[in-house]
Amino acid sequence: MRIEVDPDRCEGQAVCVGLAPKVFELGDDDEVVRVVVDEVPAELEKRARKAVEKCPMAALEIKE
Template identity: 85%
Template sequence: MRIEVDTDRCEGQAVCVGLAPAVFALDDDDEYVRILVDEVPAEHEKRARKAVEKCPMAALREV
């Protein structure tokens, strides 16, 4: 699975980072979330999907 971030919507609230820290991180300025992996490893898919679902700004999507 792959995930994309819509940086126009992302406010860096980092809910996704808390749910899936192996997949998401804040950028150097703590403004936007960045994806740490090209393909989400199978062992992290459940948490990554929860992060997409729980994003308060709906800035994440599975592709």
């Protein structure tokens, strides 16, 4: 599975970074989150899905 970030919706609140720090990080400008893996490893999928679900701006989308 892959995750995409909508940069127009992301406000860099970093909820996803807190939930799945091996999948997400804040960009250099600390305003938009970046996905740091091309494919989410199976062992991180549960945390990544939770991060997508908890995003306050609904800026994350799962691509199967």
